[in-house]
Structures are given as C-alpha cells and as structure tokens.
Amino acid sequence: MKKSFRLTDVVPNARKDVDDELAFHLEMRTKEFMEQGLPADEARQRARESFGDVQRIVGDLRHERAERNSERGRRDWWIGLQSDIRYAFRSLRKNRAFAAAAIATLALGIGANSAIFSIVNNVLLRPLPFPTSERLAVLWGKYPNYGRANLSLPDFRDWRDQARSFEHVAARHSVAFNFTGGEEPVQLRGDRVTANFFAALGVQPMLGRAFRPEEEVGEHLVVILSHGFWQRQFGGDAGIVGSTVPLSGRPYTVVGVMPPHFRFAGDKDVWSPARTDTPTAHRRSEYLDAFGRLKPGVSIEQADTEIATIAQRLSVQYPGTNANFQSEVVSLHEDTVADVRPALLVFTGAVGLVLLIACANVANLLLARAAAREREIAVRSALGASRGRLVRQLLTESVLISVIGGGLGLLLAVWGIGALRSTNTSLLPRIGEVRVDLAVMGFSLLLSLVTGLLFGLAPALRMVSNRLHDSIKEGARGAAGGAVTRFRNSLVLAEVALAVVLLVGAGLLIRSFEKLNRVDPGFDPRGVLTYQAGFPAARYGQTSALPAVYDQLMERTRVIPGVRGVAVSNTLPTLGIGYASFAIENVPFPASDPNTGPIDVQPYTVSPDYFKVMGIRLTQGRGIESRDVDGAGDVAVINTEMVRRFIPAGRNPIGMRVTFGNPADTAGWWTIVGVADVVAQQGLAAKPYAQIYLPIAQAPRRSVYVTVKTDGDPMALVPSVRQALRSVDSEVPLSDVATMTERLSTDIAATRVSVTVLSIFAALAMVLAAIGIYGVLAYAVAQRTREIGIRMALGASAGVVRRLIVRQGMTPAIIGVAVGLAGAFYLTRLMEKLLFGVAPSDPATFAMVAIFLAMVAFLASFVPARRATRVAPTEALRYD
Amino acid sequence: MAGSDLFTGTLDLLILKALTWGPSHGYAIGRWIRETTGDVLVVQEGALYPALHRLERKGLLSEEWRESETGRQAKYYSLTPRGRGYLRTERKRWEQFSGAVARALAIA
Numbered sequence: 010m011k012k013s014f015r016l017t018d019v020v021p022n023a024r025k026d027v028d029d030e031l032a033f034h035l036e037m038r039t040k041e042f043m044e045q046g047l048p049a050d051e052a053r054q055r056a057r058e059s060f061g062d063v064q065r066i067v068g069d070l071r072h073e074r075a076e077r078n079s080e081r082g083r084r085d086w087w088i089g090l091q092s093d094i095r096y097a098f099r100s101l102r103k104n105r106a107f108a109a110a111a112i113a114t115l116a117l118g119i120g121a122n123s124a125i126f127s128i129v130n131n132v133l134l135r136p137l138p139f140p141t142s143e144r145l146a147v148l149w150g151k152y153p154n155y156g157r158a159n160l161s162l163p164d165f166r167d168w169r170d171q172a173r174s175f176e177h178v179a180a181r182h183s184v185a186f187n188f189t190g191g192e193e194p195v196q197l198r199g200d201r202v203t204a205n206f207f208a209a210l211g212v213q214p215m216l217g218r219a220f221r222p223e224e225e226v227g228e229h230l231v232v233i234l235s236h237g238f239w240q241r242q243f244g245g246d247a248g249i250v251g252s253t254v255p256l257s258g259r260p261y262t263v264v265g266v267m268p269p270h271f272r273f274a275g276d277k278d279v280w281s282p283a284r285t286d287t288p289t290a291h292r293r294s295e296y297l298d299a300f301g302r303l304k305p306g307v308s309i310e311q312a313d314t315e316i317a318t319i320a321q322r323l324s325v326q327y328p329g330t331n332a333n334f335q336s337e338v339v340s341l342h343e344d345t346v347a348d349v350r351p352a353l354l355v356f357t358g359a360v361g362l363v364l365l366i367a368c369a370n371v372a373n374l375l376l377a378r379a380a381a382r383e384r385e386i387a388v389r390s391a392l393g394a395s396r397g398r399l400v401r402q403l404l405t406e407s408v409l410i411s412v413i414g415g416g417l418g419l420l421l422a423v424w425g426i427g428a429l430r431s432t433n434t435s436l437l438p439r440i441g442e443v444r445v446d447l448a449v450m451g452f453s454l455l456l457s458l459v460t461g462l463l464f465g466l467a468p469a470l471r472m473v474s475n476r477l478h479d480s481i482k483e484g485a486r487g488a489a490g491g492a493v494t495r496f497r498n499s500l501v502l503a504e505v506a507l508a509v510v511l512l513v514g515a516g517l518l519i520r521s522f523e524k525l526n527r528v529d530p531g532f533d534p535r536g537v538l539t540y541q542a543g544f545p546a547a548r549y550g551q552t553s554a555l556p557a558v559y560d561q562l563m564e565r566t567r568v569i570p571g572v573r574g575v576a577v578s579n580t581l582p583t584l585g586i587g588y589a590s591f592a593i594e595n596v597p598f599p600a601s602d603p604n605t606g607p608i609d610v611q612p613y614t615v616s617p618d619y620f621k622v623m624g625i626r627l628t629q630g631r632g633i634e635s636r637d638v639d640g641a642g643d644v645a646v647i648n649t650e651m652v653r654r655f656i657p658a659g660r661n662p663i664g665m666r667v668t669f670g671n672p673a674d675t676a677g678w679w680t681i682v683g684v685a686d687v688v689a690q691q692g693l694a695a696k697p698y699a700q701i702y703l704p705i706a707q708a709p710r711r712s713v714y715v716t717v718k719t720d721g722d723p724m725a726l727v728p729s730v731r732q733a734l735r736s737v738d739s740e741v742p743l744s745d746v747a748t749m750t751e752r753l754s755t756d757i758a759a760t761r762v763s764v765t766v767l768s769i770f771a772a773l774a775m776v777l778a779a780i781g782i783y784g785v786l787a788y789a790v791a792q793r794t795r796e797i798g799i800r801m802a803l804g805a806s807a808g809v810v811r812r813l814i815v816r817q818g819m820t821p822a823i824i825g826v827a828v829g830l831a832g833a834f835y836l837t838r839l840m841e842k843l844l845f846g847v848a849p850s851d852p853a854t855f856a857m858v859a860i861f862l863a864m865v866a867f868l869a870s871f872v873p874a875r876r877a878t879r880v881a882p883t884e885a886l887r888y889d
Numbered sequence: 890m891a892g893s894d895l896f897t898g899t900l901d902l903l904i905l906k907a908l909t910w911g912p913s914h915g916y917a918i919g920r921w922i923r924e925t926t927g928d929v930l931v932v933q934e935g936a937l938y939p940a941l942h943r944l945e946r947k948g949l950l951s952e953e954w955r956e957s958e959t960g961r962q963a964k965y966y967s968l969t970p971r972g973r974g975y976l977r978t979e980r981k982r983w984e985q986f987s988g989a990v991a992r993a994l995a996i997a
Contacts, residue, residue, distance in 0.1 A: 030915060030964045031938065033957075037916040038934070061935035070938055077946055 027070045035060065089398075093405040100406060107378055108410065111371045115414025117773060118367030119456055120421030121360040127426060127449040129353050132439045133346050138270065140211035145341035146309055148178065148299040148316060152333055160297045162290035164323065164334070168299065171319045174312035175301035177209035181274060182283065182296050185712060186256040187543050189740050191242060196543065196744035197256070198276060201283035207233075209302045210273060217250035217265030224282040231282065232256065233265040238278040256281075258547025258740070272441070274298060292330035293590050293609070300341060313338035345438045351842040352763050358839070359514060359770045362507045364456070366777045368464040369500045369507075373781050375407065375468040376497050377788045386472050400469045407465025408458060415457030419450065471496065494792075497785045501778075501818075502825040508771070508778040509829025509862055510836055515764070515771035516854040517837060517847055522764045524846035525757050531688035532582055533624025534749035536573075538723035539581055541745040542734060543712040555709035556639065558737065559616060565733040566717060569726065574718040576619040577705055579612075581714045582688050583752045586611045591701070593655060594666040594678060610651060611690055611698050612669075614705040620646075620685065622718040623749075630663045630683030637704035644704065645679035650687045651699035667701065679703060692756045694845050716749070723748045763843055775865060778825075782869035786818045790877045797877050807878035814877050818870030819863075826859050826866075833858075900940050902983060905949065905968065905976040912967035914957060915941055941966055949975050 035056050042052035057063060101108040136142045148168060150158035160168070160180065169178040179202065186197040204220040207213060214233055224231060232254065234243075243249050253260040261281065283297075303312055313336075320336040339347075379386075389399060423445050430440055437443075542562075544555055559577045566575040580586050588609040619625075620632040628649060637644050645667055656662045666678040687697040705713070715734075719726055731743045754761075790797070797810055837849040847854070903926070907918045918941070919934050944950045949972035957963035968976070 026964075029962070033914065033961060033963045034916045034919070034934070034938075036961075037959075041920075059934050061933040063935065066935040066938060070942060073939070073942055073946075077942075 024071055027067060027074055031060075031063070031067060031070075035063075089401075090405070093402050094409060096402065097406040097409045101409065104378065107374055111374050111410045112414045112417065114367045114370050114777065115411050115457075115460060116417035116421060118360075118364040118418070119411070119415045119453060119460065120418030120425065121770065121773070122364050122456055123415075123419055123422035123445070123449055123453045124425040124429075125353070125356050125360045126452050127422060127445050128429075128437070128440075128443055129357055130448055130452075131443040132437065133350060133353060135442070137342055137345065137439075138272075138442065142211075142341065144303040144305070145210070146175075146301055146303055146312055146338050147341055147344040148301060149337045149339070150295060150320075151335040151337045153335060157337060158334075159295040160299045161292045161295050162285060162287060162297065163292045164295075164320075164331070165297050165299050166285060167323055168316060168319055168336075171322075172301070172312070172315055174303055174307045174315050176304050177205040178299060178301040179203045179206045179209040180283065180285075180297040180299045181206060182298060183274075184281070185541075185543055185744075186279060187258070187545055187740065187742055188242075188278075189255045189258070194740050194742035196541065196742050197238070197278040199256075199279045199281060200274065200277050202280050203283055203285060206280070207267075209300065211302070212268065212271055214265030215268040216247070217263070219265060220280075220282045225285045227286065228284065229282055230259055230261045231264045232261040233267060233280045234263060235267050235276075235278050235280075236269040236271065237276070239266045257543065257545035259545070292327060293334075295588065309338060309340050349437055351840065352759075355514065355763075355840045355843060356766060356770075358836070359511055359767055362511050363770050363774050363777075364460065366504050366507045366774050366781075368460055369504045370777050370781050370784075371407075371410065372464040372468055373497055373500050373784050375465065376471070376500075377784060379468055379472045382472065399472075400466075403469035403472060404462060404465045407469070408461030411457045411461030411464070412454070415453050415460070418457075419445065419453045422449070422453070467496070494785075494789060497788070498821040501781050501785050502821040502828065504778040504781045505822050505825025505862060505866065506829035506832060508774040509826055509858055510833045511767075511771040511774040512858040512862065513830070513833035513837055513854060514840060515767040516858050517840065517844055517849065517851060518760070518764045518767050520847045520851065520854055521843070521845040522757070522760050525693050525760055528689065528693040530582065530693060530753060531625060531686045532749075534753045535624075536719050536721070536723055537622065537749035538717040538719065538726050538730065539714055539745075539747055539749055539752065540730070540734075540743050541712065541714050542741050542743065544738070544741060545711060548738070548740065549711070552709045552711065553639065555711070556706040559705065559709070559713070562715065562734065562737045563616065563618075565736055566715070566730060569717075569729045569733065571719045571721050571726065572717055573720060574618045574622040576622040576716045577616040577713045578619050578716065579614040579705065579710050579713060581716070581749070581752065582623075582690050583692065583756045584714075586613075586690055588612075589669050589701075591667050591669050594668070596655065596657060596665070609699070610647075610701045613700065613702045614708045614710065615702050616705050619702070619716070622716045623688075625688060626686045628684050628686060630681070632683055632685070633702060633704045638706045641707075643677055643679045643707055644682045646683040646685050646702040647681055648685050648687050648700040650697040651701065652684055654699055693753075760843075760845070775862070778862070779865050779869045782818050782822055782866050783873065785821075786814060786870055786873040787876075789817060790814060790873045794877070801878070810878045811871070811874040814874035815867065815870045818874075819866055822866030822870075823863065826862050829862075830855055830859060898979075898983075900936065901944060902976070902979055904937070904940055904944060905972055905979075908950070908966060908968045908972070909976070912953070912965045914963040914965050916963075918966070944972070948972075 035053075038056035038059065039049070039052045042055045043049060047055065060066075137145070139145060148160070150160050150164065152158060159182075165178075165180050172178060181200045181202045184199045184201050186199045188195050188197045202220070204222045204225050207219040213219060215236070217233070219233070220231065234249070239245060239249060249263050249266065251263065253262050255261075256279070267280075301312070303309070316336040316338050320331070320334060324331040324334060386399060426443055426445065429437075430443070544558060549555060549558065563575045563577060566572060589612045590609045613619075615633055617633050617635045617637070620627060627646070630646070632646055633644070647662060647667070652662050656665070662681050662684060665681050667681065668678050685700075685702065688700060689695060690698060690700065715730075717723070717726060717730060727743075727746060734741060734743050800810060801807075833855065834850055841849050903922050904918055907913065907921045910921075913921075915937055919937050922937075941950065945952050945966065948969060950966045951969050953965050953967070954962050955965050957965075
C-alpha cells in the first residue's frame with residue numbers, strides 16, 4: 010500500500026469512523042485505569058464516566074460528520090482528482106515501458122486524426138475566404154451525360170444579361186504575360202477578368218481601384234497587381250498606382266493592388282480586363298470560367314433552375330451550336346472541394362480505424378498490466394475503496410496516458426501538415442489555409458479524453474470486478490485469467506478485422522496506382538525537356554511572321570550537342586487543351602449520342618519533328634513534315650480514336666478532308682495525311698479522346714511549347730537551351746521548364762499521395778494488430794508456463810506445445826480476418842471514386858490481404874510459442 | 890467542564906498546542922491536557938472530540954488512521970500549516986487577553 014494512501018479518501022462512512030475513534034479512546038482509558046489497579050469492569054465504568062455523555066457526543070459527532078461529508082463532496086472530488094493524477098503519474102513512472110508503448114501508440118493514432126481533421130476542417134468545413142462566400146456560385150456549361158464545360162463569350166453574355174438570380178455574373182480566363190521590367194524576362198501568371206470580377210467576390214483592391222465596366226469594351230492596357238508580385242517586384246512601392254509596367258511588350262498602367270491572401274483560381278500575379286464585346290466570338294469556343302454572386306435569399310437551386318431555362322431557350326434559338334449545351338450551377342465551395350472530398354472522407358475513415366486499433370492495443374496493454382496490479386487493486390478494495398472510486402483512479406490513468414499521447418500527437422500533426430504543404434501545394438485546394446488552430450487543438454483534446462475513456466473503461470471495470478478479490482490471496486494467480494483472456498481475444502479479433510479493412514483499402518489503391526502507371530500514355534516521356542515561350546504581338550506583329558522565328562529557334566537548338574530532335578507545339582500532353590468542333594467532308598456525323606460527349610476534337614498544332622520527339626506512333630500515312638508550310642496544301646493528322654468514332658467502318662481516312670466550325674461557311678479544308686496513336690492528354694485516367702494535328706506553320710501561335718529530345722539527362726540541357734532562346738530574342742523568358750517525365754508524374758501525384766497516406770495508415774494498423782496478437786500470447790504463455798512445464802514434463806513434444814499456443818493466437822486472428830473481409834466488402838464501395846481499373850471488391854486484393862494478415866498473425870503467435878517450449882520443465886514448475 | 894465561549898477557545902488552543910509535538914490521537918491529546926494543566930482544567934473527556942472534528946473541518950488539523958503504539962488502528966490528528974499559523978496568532982491574542990484580565994483584576 011502506498012504511504013500517501015489516505016483511507017479518508019475512500020471511507021465516506023461517518024458512523025464507523027466516529028464509533029471506531031471513540032471506542033479506541035474508551036479502551037485506552039480503561040487500560041489506564043486498570044494499570045492503576047482497578048478491576049476490568051470498574052475501570053470500564055470509570056472510563057465512561059470521565060468521558061461524559063457518550064451517546065450524546067456520539068450522536069453529535071455522527072451528525073456533524075455526515076453533514077460535512079456531503080458538504081465536502083465537491084471539494085473532495087477535486088482533491089481526489091489531484092491525488093489521482095499524482096498517483097497516475099507515479100504509476101506511469103514506475104512502468105516506463107508500458108507508458109512509452111501506450112503513449113507512442115496513441116500519439117500516432119491521435120496525431121494522424123488531428124492532421125486529417127485539420128485538413129478536413131480547413132478544406133471541407135470552413136467557408137471560403139470571401140465575404141458571404143455562401144452566396145458565390147459557379148456557372149458551368151454541361152453536355153448531357155458527359156460533363157461540365159466552360160462558357161463561350163456569347164453564351165456568357167446571354168446568361169449574364171438574362172439571369173435575375175445574381176447580383177453579379179462574372180468571368181475569367183488565364184493568360185500569360187512576358188514581364189520585361191526586371192533583370193530577367195519572366196512569365197507572369199495572369200487572369201483576364203470581367204469588370205465586376207472583384208465586386209462579385211466581395212474583395213476590393215487595397216490600393217487604387219477595380220476595373221470599370223467600360224474597360225471590358227475595346228482594348229484597355231490597365232492592370233491590377235497581386236500583393237505578392239507588388240512586394241516581390243516593386244518592394245511594396247505605395248506610389249505604384251498610375252505607373253506603367255511592360256507586359257508582353259506593351260505598357261500597362263497599374264490601376265490597383267490587391268490585398269494579401271487574395272487568391273482565386275490559383276495564384277496569380279496580375280489581372281487585366283477581359284474583352285466582352287468581341288462580335289465574332291463563336292458559341293462553341295468555350296474558354297470562360299463563369300461565376301456569380303447570388304442575390305440575398307436566392308438559393309443555388311433557384312439559380313440552377315433559372316440558368317437551365319436560359320440555356321434551354323438558347324438551344325432553341327441557336328440549334329446549330331447550342332442543341333446539346335445545358336447548364337449546371339453549383340456553390341463555389343462545393344466546386345472547390347468536390348474533387349478531394351472522396352479522398353478526404355476515406356482518409357478520415359481510415360485514421361478513425363487506426364485510432365480504434367490503437368485503443369484496442371492500449372486496452373490490451375492495460376489488461377496485461379492488470380495481472381500485475383490485481384493485488385494492489387484487491388488490497389485497496391478490501392480497505393474500503395468503493396468500486397466507483399477505483400474505476401475513477403484507473404480511468405484517470407488511462408486519460409492521462411491518452412492526453413499525453415494526444416499532446417505528442419498534435420506535434421506530429423503540425424509536423425505532418427508542414428510536410429504535406431511542402432510536397433505539392435497544387436494537389437489540394439485551399440492547402441495554404443490549412444493550419445493547426447484552436448478548433449484542431451480542441452478536437453485533439455476531445456479525442457484524447459474520449460480515447461482514454463474508450464480504452465480505459467473496459468479494463469478498469471474488469472479489474473475491479475468481484476472475482477479479483479480472490480487474488481488478494483497469494484497463489485490464486487490468474488483466477489480471472491479465463492475471462493480476461495476471452496476479452497483480450499475479442500480485442501485481437503477486432504484489431505485484426507479493422508486492420509484487414511485498412512489493408513484492403515490500401516491494397517486497392519496500390520493496384521489502382523499500378524494500373525495507372527501501366528497505362529500507355531501514347532508517347533514516350535523519356536529524355537524530353539519542355540519549356541514554354543511567348544512571342545508577343547508588340548514585337549512580332551502578325552502571327553504570319555512566327556514560323557520563321559520557330560525555324561530559327563529549332564535550328565539553334567538542334568545544333569546543341571546531345572540534342573536528338575526539337576519541336577514546337579501549341580500544348581503538351583497533360584496540359585490544358587482547347588476543343589474544336591469539326592466536320593468531315595461527305596461524312597454525316599454519327600447520331601448525336603449524349604453518352605460520348607461533344608462532337609469535337611482536341612486540336613494540336615505541331616512542327617514537323619513533334620511525333621519523333623514525343624515518340625508518338627503513326628499507325629497509317631505520314632506525320633507533319635517540313636513541306637507543310639503556309640501556302641502548301643493544308644494537311645492534318647488524326648488519331649485512332651477519331652477514326653473509330655467518326656470515320657465510317659471500312660473507309661480509309663487518308664485523303665478525306667476535315668474542316669472546323671460550321672462547314673457551310675468554312676474557310677478551308679484540311680486533307681488527312683496520317684493517323685496517330687491516342688495521346689493521354691487529360692491525364693492517364695481519362696478516356697481516349699479524338700485528336701487532330703495541324704502544321705503549326707499553317708496556324709502559328711504566339712505562345713508555344715518547345716520540346717527537346719536527348720539521350721542523356723534532359724535537365725542538363727537547360728543552360729544551352731536558354732542560350733539558344735536568348736540568341737533568338739533576349740526578351741522572351743524560358744518559362745515552365747520541366748521534363749516530360751515530371752509532367753506525367755504530376756498527373757498521377759494525387760493518386761500517389763492517396764496511396765502513400767493510406768499505405769502508411771494500413772501499415773500502422775498492421776503493426777499494431779501484430780503487436781496486439783503478440784501481447785496477448787506472450788501474456789497467455791506467461792500465465793500458462795506452469796501448465797506447459799507439466800505437459801512437457803509428462804512428455805508432450807515441443808511441436809505439440811507450439812501448436813497449442815499458435816492455435817490460441819490464430820483462432821481470433823482468423824475470425825478477425827473473416828470479419829474484416831466482410832466489413833471491407835461493404836466499406837470499400839465508398840472509395841470507388843479513388844480507384845482506377847480495379848473493382849472495390851477486387852478478389853485478388855481481398856485474397857492477398859487475407860493471406861498476408863494470416864501470415865503476420867502466425868509470426869506474431871509463433872515467437873511466444875517458441876519461447877514457451879524453451880522453458881525448462883523444472884523451472885516452469887517452480888514458476889509462480 | 891464549562892461550555893462557555895471562553896472555555897471553547899481555550900480548549901482549541903490547548904489541542905493545537907498538544908499537537909505541536911507531532912501527530913497524536915484523541916486519547917493522548919486528552920491525557921496531555923490532563924497532565925499539563927493538572928486539576929485546574931478538569932476536562933470532560935468527551936468534549937475533546939467535537940472540538941477535534943471542528944478544528945479538522947476548519948482545516949487547522951488533518952486526520953489519518955494509522956497503527957497506534959499498541960498495535961490498534963487509531964485516528965491520528967496533526968497540525969496543518971494553517972493550524973500552526975492559527976496557533977501562533979491565537980496564542981498572542983490569548984496572552985494579551987489574559988494579561989489584560991490579570992492587570993484589571995490586580996487593580997481591583
């Protein structure tokens with residue numbers, strides 16, 4: 010018994026306390042009189058007399074004591090708690106190994122939960138950083154059964170002018186500027202926006218003004234700077250408004266600076282007005298992101314219905330372009346987070362499971378410890394400590410463990426979020442807003458408390474159960490062993506089942522990732538360096554001058570040692586691309602099929618060596634060649650998907666002619682000269698799309714991508730490639746430099762992060778489950794050492810004993826695997842959106858996980874089993 | 890034994906004084922008071938216990954069951970730091986008071 014253990018803490022019995030105290034007094038006084046020579050009964054009589062009215066005093070004291078006990082109840086509770094906490098600390102210090110194991114387990118469990126919660130809280134739950142952001146909505150075009158599309162300028166104007174649900178309907182599209190005001194030319198990330206863009210978001214410039222409506226009409230060289238660019242480039246010069254900055258060779262007047270942290274549609278450096286008066290704009294030239302601010306009291310659904318009506322009207326008015334063009338209005342918040350919600354919810358579920366396993370494990374540790382504490386508990390119980398009081402003491406210990414674990418877990422979460430932020434900021438929307446704040450800390454604390462009660466309650470109740478009183482008698486070892494072992498076995502079962510669910514989830518993602526990696530992208534990314542270059546109108550005039558510039562650039566690049574080929578194109582696989590409607594001469598369109606999406610193609614404009622540099626296979630005909638210059642016959646290369654979908658079976662596409670837009674007023678026809686393989690333009694997981702290649706010399710563009718093929722390390726070429734570009738134009742920056750391999754891996758980076766995160770959780774779960782099995786068996790072996798010794802002394806072979814122990818461990822594990830597989834069968838459906846090429850109930854994954862966990866369980870059982878057989882029988886018999 | 894306030898205060902002081910020698914149970918405290926005050930203060934022994942419990946409630950004493958010199962469990966009282974401070978100030982007040990009374994009586 011502890012020295013500081015105060016019985017008064019646990020004896021609320023006023024009657025007994027008073028009686029005992031006075032009885033002692035009377036007894037001592039009697040003894041005193043007897044020592045003076047009085048006979049016993051006389052001495053007792055004298056003692057009573059000198060005491061006074063015993064009955065009255067006893068009554069007074071009892072009454073007073075009872076009153077005081079109830080008065081002191083609250084104070085005692087706190088004092089008791091303090092002493093419980095002190096006691097718990099001492100107890101943990103005495104059992105460092107136990108404490109370290111339990112705290113580490115919980116730190117991992119709570120840390121993972123806190124990290125995921127802080128992401129979920131900031132990304133999914135918190136409102137967007139705009140005033141009354143719940144009124145912001147995105148206006149999408151939509152092709153039935155295919156998906157969302159941007160808006161064309163005419164459609165945007167009609168929607169904006171006819172809609173009554175919105176205070177503002179605004180739009181934006183990205184644009185790149187060459188900025189030559191610094192030491193080196195750099196490319197800026199810009200947006201062209203409608204004049205009401207800032208008003209719609211509810212954010213005004215901190216310096217200067219927003220754009221004016223008249224600046225949407227005609228061309229206005231005005232610009233608003235981002236806070237970051239203003240700080241970086243102009244040192245936060247307060248007098249910047251009114252000065253001019255050179256953008257793509259033209260002087261733009263700065264009219265405003267946005268406040269810090271203003272961010273919409275990615276990080277931008279500058280905003281400039283979008284023209285909304287272009288009369289020639291085509292209705293299917295879709296490039297605008299439209300969004301609006303709802304009038305107060307108008308719901309998303311009402312706005313959705315209204316825009317749908319407008320879109321319907323337009324489809325009647327312009328059947329040639331708008332027949333299948335519908336609309337969809339969603340809240341901006343939903344639009345921002347919808348893509349990551351499935352992954353985040355799966356992660357939330359996964360960390361929850363990990364924490365449950367951690368709880369089961371710590372409960373197991375506590376039960377193992379219970380064996381060692383049986384005597385302590387029994388003694389305290391015998392001394393009058395009530396069961397509630399003992400449970401409280403044990404729970405205090407559990408909660409102390411979980412709160413320390415939670416504190417460490419919070420540190421882990423801070424570290425983990427930092428790591429996540431530094432890896433790839435573009436993977437998760439709003440990742441910049443994610444931080445460990447009060448909400449997260451509160452969550453961790455709450456989780457710690459709940460966790461502590463969760464894993465502490467069952468062992469505590471079990472420890473103070475009646476049968477434990479037997480164990481006060483030395484030698485009644487393990488009287489409660491059977492019940493405790495059964496309970497611990499069910500914990501192991503639960504742990505294994507949870508681990509199976511997590512492993513199946515991780516396994517499905519790993520298989521998705523493998524499949525994704527094995528997708529043929531349709532090109533060979535190895536040894537290809539890529540960069541972007543822009544040749545602004547202010548310096549190059551008409552685009553007809555550009556082919557000569559491309560040729561000069563490619564010539565100077567081709568002579569660099571190690572370069573095997575160089576090409577110029579309008580875009581690159583994995584990057585954004587436009588969509589063009591088209592027609593094939595004398596071939597009717599297939600019947601409009603709402604399941605295949607718009608009848609359009611992804612158009613590429615490329616220089617002759619593009620197919621060679623990118624390693625795109627030609628299955629028929631020829632590629633783009635150097636003879637395909639402006640003035641020569643217009644030619645095109647189409648891809649196999651376009652042949653499959655749009656060329657009637659059995660007809661040779663070579664020699665057919667295609668045109669773009671409306672065939673009735675076409676400017677010209679392109680003759681098909683070759684067929685190429687499908688390129689994974691929109692990512693490896695995307696469906697094949699019809700694609701067409703035109704000679705860039707016949708359709709030159711100001712902003713192009715340059716691709717350079719080499720046998721060696723592509724990045725080693727960067728200095729000489731930059732030199733080549735500079736020799737052509739010293740004002741054009743080398744921007745967006747990356748190898749093709751890097752671009753392809755960014756495409757699957759989100760899947761890779763999911764795979765990594767879930768694999769870590771699953772591995773954690775598996776290790777915890779293995780520790781759980783091992784812990785239970787090691788304990789059981791220790792308990793049964795005597796029995797095992799007798800068996801072996803009576804001639805049982807080591808093999809028999811090993812089998813006995815292994816069976817004890819394997820039984821709950823195998824049942825756990827079965828339960829887990831059943832659970833996984835239901836739960837993995839929830840992650841269908843994260844999978845690629847794998848069914849949520851993929852039998853191979855389920856089978857592999859089952860076998861794998863069974864093996865882990867066997868190993869975890871075998872180690873203690875082998876130890877059991879190593880015990881010498883004589884030693885085992887002595888073991889007590 | 891008189892039940893006057895004067896006496897109650899005096900008994901409290903004596904109990905606190907008794908415990909300055911270390912933790913003790915009620916019987917030993919009573920015996921110490923009997924022996925040190927001789928026959929002047931004949932305490933009805935039972936009166937000691939309400940006083941002890943009252944002092945404990947006021948936080949001047951703390952109590953603890955432990956084994957006594959005879960091997961039986963007994964309730965031991967000891968001075969809390971507050972009890973020690975209380976004894977110091979009350980003792981000063983008592984000396985002023987008794988001195989004043991003594992002077993007053995001497996004049997008469």
